[in-house]
Structures are given as structure tokens and as C-alpha cells.
Amino acid sequence: MTPGIPTLLILIPALPLTATIVTAVFGRSALKQNSHRPVVLALLGSFVASLMMLAQVRQESEAKPSQMVGWETSVDLWNWAEVPNALNTPPAAHSASVQGIEHGLPAALPFRIDLTLRADALTSIMLAMVTFISLLVAIYASGYMHGDRGYWRFFSYIGLFVFSMTMLVSASNFVLLYVFWEAVGLCSYLLIGFWYEKPEAAAAGKKAFLVNRIGDFGFALALFLMWTTYGTLNFHDAHGIAGILGQTRLADPELYVGGGVATAICLLLMLGACGKSAQFPLHIWLPDAMEGPTPVSALIHAATMVTAGVYMVTRCTPLFMVSPDAQHVVALVGFVTAAIGGVIAMTQTDLKRVLAYSTISQLGYMFLGLGVATLGGITSGMFHLFTHAFFKALLFLGAGSVMHAMGGVVDMRRFGGLRRLMPTTHWTFLFGCLALAGVIPFAGFWSKDAIIAAVQERAHDEPEFLYLYWGALVVAFLTSVYTFRAFFMTFYGSERVPYEAGPNAHESPTSMTVPLTILAACALVVGAYFERTEGFAEFIKLTPSLAYEVVNSKNVEIVSQSHTLVGAISTLVALTGMGLAAFLYLGDESQVALLTRLLMPLYLLSHGKLFFDQIYNVLFVWPLWTLAQASYWIDRVLIDGLVDLVGRIPPKLAALLRPLQTGMVQFYALAMVWGVVILIFTLLTWPTH
Amino acid sequence: MDESALLENYLIVGALLFGTGLVGFFSRRNMIVMFLSAEMMLQGVSVNLVAWGRYHNDWGGQMLVIFILTVAACEAAIALAVVLTLFHKSGSLDIAIWQRMREENQPAYVDRDVSPDYQPDHQWPKLTPSGIEPKPDLEEITHRAHV
Numbered sequence: 081m082t083p084g085i086p087t088l089l090i091l092i093p094a095l096p097l098t099a100t101i102v103t104a105v106f107g108r109s110a111l112k113q114n115s116h117r118p119v120v121l122a123l124l125g126s127f128v129a130s131l132m133m134l135a136q137v138r139q140e141s142e143a144k145p146s147q148m149v150g151w152e153t154s155v156d157l158w159n160w161a162e163v164p165n166a167l168n169t170p171p172a173a174h175s176a177s178v179q180g181i182e183h184g185l186p187a188a189l190p191f192r193i194d195l196t197l198r199a200d201a202l203t204s205i206m207l208a209m210v211t212f213i214s215l216l217v218a219i220y221a222s223g224y225m226h227g228d229r230g231y232w233r234f235f236s237y238i239g240l241f242v243f244s245m246t247m248l249v250s251a252s253n254f255v256l257l258y259v260f261w262e263a264v265g266l267c268s269y270l271l272i273g274f275w276y277e278k279p280e281a282a283a284a285g286k287k288a289f290l291v292n293r294i295g296d297f298g299f300a301l302a303l304f305l306m307w308t309t310y311g312t313l314n315f316h317d318a319h320g321i322a323g324i325l326g327q328t329r330l331a332d333p334e335l336y337v338g339g340g341v342a343t344a345i346c347l348l349l350m351l352g353a354c355g356k357s358a359q360f361p362l363h364i365w366l367p368d369a370m371e372g373p374t375p376v377s378a379l380i381h382a383a384t385m386v387t388a389g390v391y392m393v394t395r396c397t398p399l400f401m402v403s404p405d406a407q408h409v410v411a412l413v414g415f416v417t418a419a420i421g422g423v424i425a426m427t428q429t430d431l432k433r434v435l436a437y438s439t440i441s442q443l444g445y446m447f448l449g450l451g452v453a454t455l456g457g458i459t460s461g462m463f464h465l466f467t468h469a470f471f472k473a474l475l476f477l478g479a480g481s482v483m484h485a486m487g488g489v490v491d492m493r494r495f496g497g498l499r500r501l502m503p504t505t506h507w508t509f510l511f512g513c514l515a516l517a518g519v520i521p522f523a524g525f526w527s528k529d530a531i532i533a534a535v536q537e538r539a540h541d542e543p544e545f546l547y548l549y550w551g552a553l554v555v556a557f558l559t560s561v562y563t564f565r566a567f568f569m570t571f572y573g574s575e576r577v578p579y580e581a582g583p584n585a586h587e588s589p590t591s592m593t594v595p596l597t598i599l600a601a602c603a604l605v606v607g608a609y610f611e612r613t614e615g616f617a618e619f620i621k622l623t624p625s626l627a628y629e630v631v632n633s634k635n636v637e638i639v640s641q642s643h644t645l646v647g648a649i650s651t652l653v654a655l656t657g658m659g660l661a662a663f664l665y666l667g668d669e670s671q672v673a674l675l676t677r678l679l680m681p682l683y684l685l686s687h688g689k690l691f692f693d694q695i696y697n698v699l700f701v702w703p704l705w706t707l708a709q710a711s712y713w714i715d716r717v718l719i720d721g722l723v724d725l726v727g728r729i730p731p732k733l734a735a736l737l738r739p740l741q742t743g744m745v746q747f748y749a750l751a752m753v754w755g756v757v758i759l760i761f762t763l764l765t766w767p768t769h
Numbered sequence: 770m771d772e773s774a775l776l777e778n779y780l781i782v783g784a785l786l787f788g789t790g791l792v793g794f795f796s797r798r799n800m801i802v803m804f805l806s807a808e809m810m811l812q813g814v815s816v817n818l819v820a821w822g823r824y825h826n827d828w829g830g831q832m833l834v835i836f837i838l839t840v841a842a843c844e845a846a847i848a849l850a851v852v853l854t855l856f857h858k859s860g861s862l863d864i865a866i867w868q869r870m871r872e873e874n875q876p877a878y879v880d881r882d883v884s885p886d887y888q889p890d891h892q893w894p895k896l897t898p899s900g901i902e903p904k905p906d907l908e909e910i911t912h913r914a915h916v
Contacts, residue, residue, distance in 0.1 A: 743868030743877075
């Protein structure tokens with residue numbers, strides 16, 4: 081008998097949590113170098129459960145009751161908080177009660193937070209993706225992290241992360257979403273600073289945490305605003321109150337508040353997404369986060385956690401639908417980020433940083449897709465999230481494999497021509513690169529093209545989107561160039577191995593190559609499979625948030641004539657980029673030097689990462705630092721001075737009594753006797769009445 | 770002899786013992802003699818207690834005295850140990866030497882200090898350290914340098 085959806089939904093986060101606790105408690109003393117076992121086992125269980133749930137959700141969705149918009153189900157675990165009559169003034173939007181068609185409200189709304197998990201198409205596909213990637217990364221890490229003294233700690237964190245991430249995507253309440261949003265941020269902090277003895281790693285962890293605070297602050301404000309606007313924070317309809325993304329509201333779009341409030345909510349949500357998903361202007365933490373162990377970069381900072389923002393915006397699609405301004409902001413932020421990431425990645429020499437900037441760029445693509453705000457745009461954004469998870473995890477794991485063999489060196493100038501040394505890594509990395517560059521039939525081609533096509537379709541209505549379309553094509557060209565630049569610099573040219581690698585640099589162990597191979601296969605087939613079967617968009621469309629009438633009304637044909645044209649153009653662009661990279665980086669690199677000299681200002685700008693860190697230093701870090709120093713001075717001199725002044729009084733008083741300490745025992749005894757004599761004398765002569 | 774006269778006699782003896790002890794404690798500088806004087810005061814108090822206990826026909830006083838004797842025995846052991854240590858430090862039983870423990874910048878009452886050429890005549894044995902010395906964990910000290 082297969083367990084039902086509620087059981088699976090609970091099981092998926094519960095297994096990693098159990099593994100985390102087991103590893104944390106017994107890891108140091110008992111498990112030691114076996115610490116990966118409980119975690120890998122739990123992730124395997126979660127993955128199987130996710131697949132079962134995916135199948136059941138698919139089945140249920142297709143047989144959904146006719147009165148439902150999309151299909152969803154939720155499981156109440158327990159009530160977390162309940163404040164009756166929390167919101168007295170009627171919220172700006174009519175929080176329609178579920179049964180009553182009247183928009184009349186109860187006089188006061190309760191603030192009620194239930195621990196509720198939900199299952200719908202979006203959740204189930206995210207769960208399957210997260211558990212699959214994390215399972216592979218955990219297996220890979222059991223080889224990569226072997227012999228590290230924090231082995232058990234690493235796997236404990238990984239388990240905690242998967243627990244938080246699965247809870248994040250299955251939460252059915254904005255407060256829970258926020259809690260696990262923070263929890264994945266915490267795991268990210270812990271794992272970036274995993275080698276905390278390294279000052280760079282500790283600083284990178286701190287930077288990631290602080291930059292994310294800015295985004296989370298926006299997210300929190302969005303929550304407050306939603307509460308006062310809608311009077312609930314639930315996604316689904318519960319306890320007679322229509323949830324923000326619930327069936328009642330979806331069926332009647334009039335129930336969404338438009339205008340300035342909607343734009344404010346969406347922009348604040350977008351600020352939160354910018355922090356977590358490393359979008360401009362909060363993208364600066366992600367490249368530094370590469371100080372963490374490479375499996376972490378693959379899992380958290382490429383495939384899963386950074387896509388939480390994309391997930392959140394997709395989930396909140398109905399809110400974004402009522403605010404065209406917010407859609408434009410999302411699209412613009414996405415495009416600017418994609419461009420920035422692409423430009424900076426062109427000249428970086430650190431293999432992991434190239435991939436980090438590429439991740440930023442691809443996340444920008446996803447937001448561009450979401451900002452298009454047609455069904456085609458949103459599903460293609462999610463599709464890109466999905467395929468990107470596979471090939472970017474593959475690329476990072478490949479980079480990790482290279483680092484593993486090169487004794488920890490990531491600077492591409494110091495090694496080269498590794499294709500004979502590391503054949504498996506070479507060809508899997510090639511698959512990742514082809515997917516990232518968007519070469520047919522690899523995964524990236526289908527999803528990236530879907531986004532570009534969606535942008536182009538939107539341009540029919542709004543000509544401004546035409547700029548984004550051309551821009552996106554340029555970024556696709558950049559993507560292809562920097563990807564193959566990294567590939568050629570690492571695997572082609574004369575064979576060079578840095579001295580840190582030792583005399584016998586070799587291919588990584590099986591535990592690392594097997595996940596690489598599986599991911600390479602995925603990078604080849606996932607895009608084509610889903611595109612051919614039209615499966616992804618059709619399936620995602622069953623999510624209540626996306627099955628909404630307003631989204632559907634803009635549902636231009638997903639596949640159209642222009643799509644083929646766009647596909648052809650972008651393939652051409654990708655191949656040109658590849659060709660350029662091959663021309664520049666295969667053989668002697670004299671052309672590169674020439675080009676660098678010709679485009680010196682551009683080169684410096686890109687190499688300096690557009691000087692974002694320096695600009696932020698001057699604009700924010702330095703003023704805050706000065707303020708902190710001033711506060712420190714006030715504390716040190718004024719407040720401490722006052723306290724010290726009080727502290728100086730007792731010694732002065734004590735100095736008066738100091739001559740009594742003569743050091744003669746007889747003197748002390750005499751003082752005691754005199755004391756007793758005086759006491760007795762007083763007692764005897766005290767007037768009794 | 771009636772009860773109160775008997776009590777009076779004992780009280781006089783007690784007071785004499787206590788007074789002698791007090792005067793001795795104040796006037797002598799030899800630590801052992803001071804200690805003896807202190808014991809004498811204690812005995813004076815004990816005699817007092819026994820006398821009053823007899824007078825009131827109450828065994829409580831005598832019981833208390835038994836306690837005092839026990840405590841005095843313990844106190845004697847400790848006091849003598851302290852005296853011995855002080856003697857080893859200074860080579861003298863004179864309590865005035867220890868007025869160097871007075872507050873800083875206070876004048877001394879008696880000009881008396883340890884003679885500069887005093888050498889302790891005996892080196893006392895030191896305790897050998899026990900237990901296992903912890904070994905430094907090399908893995909804790911070195912860490913993986915690469916990412």
C-alpha cells in the first residue's frame with residue numbers, strides 16, 4: 081500500500097531532521113567517518129517519498145474537482161499561535177469568508193498560525209528537485225569531505241538544510257515560509273563558514289548573513305503589510321477566512337487589493353527575494369560564499385537555496401498580477417542582474433567565482449521570466465530553475481572534483497589541459513557547459529529559450545520588452561563565452577598541474593564521479609524530456625497560484641512560431657559564443673592579451689567585479705563603521721567614565737579606615753574586646769523605657 | 770555552703786582564668802604563649818558554663834563544654850600547624866614580625882623584621898602532580914587549508 085499524500089508530506093522533511101539529530105548527537109563520538117550514512121539514507125527516503133508524492137499529485141490534479149482552481153491539499157499538524165481578535169479594523173481588502181458570498185467580515189480577525197504543510201504541483205516538483213540534488217550532493221560530499229575533522233558536523237548541517245528547504249517549499253503560511261526562509265539562511269551561514277579557522281570563510285559567512293538581513297527586513301515588512309491588508313497570512317482558505325492565495329480569492333480576482341498597496345507588497349517581497357536569490361543590488365554575497373566547501377556551493381548556492389526567491393515570487397504570482405509596476409521591476413532587476421553576472425564572469429580567474437557569477441546571471445534570467453508575468457514567462461522561469469539546478473550543481477561538483485585533484489587550487493591560470501588526467505570530470509563538465517550555454521538538445525537550451533521567447537511575446541503588447549529581449553540574447557552570448565572560456569582554460573591547452581596537487585594528481589573517487597555522471601545525464605535529458613512532453617508547464621499550471629484566471633487570460637500559446645525563430649537565434653548566439661571562446665582560448669592566448677589591451681577599461685571594470693564591493697564600502701560600510709566608532713567612543717568615554725566615577729567613591733572611603741590595619745594581632749584582639757565591652761556597657765545602661 | 774556561694778566561687782575561678790588569658794594574649798608576643806592564653810580564656814568560659822549548668826540543674830552547660838573541648842582540640846591542631854608554618858617562614862616565633870602584613874604606608878609599631886641572613890633550615894617536600902597529562906590534539910591544531 082502506498083502512503084497517502086499527508087504521510088509523504090510529513091515524511092519528506094521529517095527524515096532529514098531525524099538524520100540531523102542522529103548525526104549531531106552521535107556523530108562526534110560514534111559515527112565519525114560514517115556520519116554520511118544516516119543523512120544519505122534519509123535523503124534517499126525523502127527522494128523516494130517525493131517521487132511518490134509527485135506521481136500522486138499528478139494523478140489527483142488531473143482528476144481535480146471541477147469547482148477548484150488548480151489543485152491543492154493541506155495537512156494541519158498543530159496550532160502554533162492564536163491571538164483572538166488581533167485585527168480590529170477591517171482590512172483594506174475584503175477578506176471574504178469562505179462560505180459566505182457576502183464580503184461582510186467578522187468584526188475582528190484572529191491572528192492564527194497553524195503548522196500547515198501543503199501539496200500542490202509547484203511544491204511537489206520543488207521537493208523532488210531539492211531531494212534529488214541533495215541526495216547526489218550528499219553522496220558526492222562523502223567522498224569530497226572524506227577525512228575532514230568536521231565530517232559529522234558537515235552532514236548534520238546538510239540534513240538541517242534539507243529539512244529547512246523542504247519545509248520552506250511545503251509551508252502553507254507566510255510566517256512559516258519566513259521561519260524556514262531564515263532557517264535556510266542560517267544553514268547557508270553555517271556552511272559558508274564551515275572552515276571557520278579561515279578568516280575569509282568567517283568573513284564571507286558574516287557578509288552573506290548581513291546582506292540577507294536587508295532582504296529579510298523587506299520580506300518581514302511585506303508580511304506586516306499583507307497582514308494589515310488581507311487580515312490573514314495563510315496561503316489556503318482555513319477556518320472560514322480566505323487565504324491570500326486560496327481558492328476563494330483566486331476564483332474572484334476582485335478580492336485582491338490593487339494600486340499602491342499591491343505594488344508596495346510586491347516590491348518588498350521582491351526585496352526579500354533579491355537578498356536570498358542574490359539579485360542586484362544584493363548579489364554581492366554570493367561570490368564570497370564560495371569560500372564554503374564545494375558541495376555546499378553546488379547544493380545551497382547554486383541549485384536550491386538561492387532559488388527560494390524565485391519560488392516565493394512564483395508562489396505569490398496572484399499578488400504580482402495586480403501590480404504591473406512590480407512586474408516591470410522584477411523583469412528589470414532580473415535582466416540587470418543577468419547582465420552584471422555575465423559581464424563579471426567574463427574575466428574572473430577563479431573557477432568557482434566564474435560559476436558563482438554565472439549562477440547570479442542565470443537567477444537573473446529566472447526573474448526576467450517571472451517579470452514577464454504571462455503564464456509562459458512564469459512557467460519558463462520555474463523551468464529554468466528546474467533545469468539550472470541540475471546543470472549548475474553538475475558544474476559546481478565538477479569544479480569541486482578539479483579542486484580535489486589540484487590540491488585545493490581554484491585559480492584557472494595555474495592549471496590546464498586536465499582532460500587526460502580527469503576524463504570523467506572532463507566530459508561531465510562539458511555536458512554542464514553545453515547545458516549552461518544553451519546548446520540544443522541540452523537542458524539549458526529549452527528553459528532559456530522559453531524565457532527569451534516569453535519576453536519576446538510580451539514585447540508584442542509592450543514594446544519596452546523588446547530591449548529586454550535583445551539584452552537577454554546578448555547575455556546568452558556572454559554566457560556561452562564565459563562558460564567555454566572556463567572549460568577551455570581548465571581542460572585544454574598544455575597540461576599544467578600546480579605543485580599543491582602533488583606528483584600523482586588523479587581522477588576523483590567513484591563516490592564523486594557517480595553523482596557527476598547522473599547529473600550529466602540529467603543535464604542532457606531533463607530539458608528535452610519535459611519540453612517534448614510539454615509536461616513541465618502543463619503540470620506547473622495546476623498550481624492554484626498559476627491556475628488563476630488573470631494569468632490564464634494572458635496565456636498566449638506556449639509554443640508558437642516565434643519560439644522556433646527564437647530557438648534558432650539563440651542557438652546561433654550560443655554557437656558563436658562557443659566559437660569565440662575556442663578561438664581565443666585554444667592554442668596560444670596571444671589574441672586574449674591583444675583583446676585585453678584593446679578593451680582595457682572594460683576589462684578592468686569586469687575584473688574588478690564592477691567595483692560593487694568598493695562602492696558599497698564607501699556608501700554603506702564606511703559611514704556605518706564611522707557611526708559605530710563614534711558610538712564606541714561615547715560608550716567608552718562618556719558612559720564608562722560616569723560608571724568609573726561611581727566606582728571611585730568606595731576606595732576613597734576605604735582609605736579613611738586604612739590606618740586601622742596595623743598588622744599587630746594584639747591590636748585586633750584589643751579592638752574586639754573593646755567592642756564587646758562597649759556593647760555590654762550600652763546594653764546595661766540603655767534606658768529601657 | 771549554699772548553691773549561690775558555690776556558683777560564685779566557680780565564677781571567680783572562671784573570671785580569673787579568662788582575665789589571665791586575656792592579659793596574656795595582649796601582652797605576650799610569642800605565638801605559642803599567645804595560643805596558650807587563648808586556650809586559657811576558653812577554659813575560663815567552660816568553667817563558667819559548667820557552673821551555671823550546675824546552678825540551674827541543667828545538663829546543657831556541660832554538654833556544651835564537651836563540644837567546646839572537641840572543637841578546641843581541632844582548633845589547637847590547626848593553630849599549631851599555622852604557628853609552625855609561620856615559624857618556618859621567618860625563623861622566629863615573634864608575632865610582631867608578621868605586622869609586615871599591615872596596609873601599605875602604615876608605620877610599624879615595633880621595629881622588628883626577619884633578619885636578612887635568615888635561611889629556612891629545611892626544604893619541605895613538594896607534592897608530585899597526579900593524573901594523566903593531556904596530549905595536544907594535532908588534528909585540532911592543523912586544519913585543511915584548502916576549500
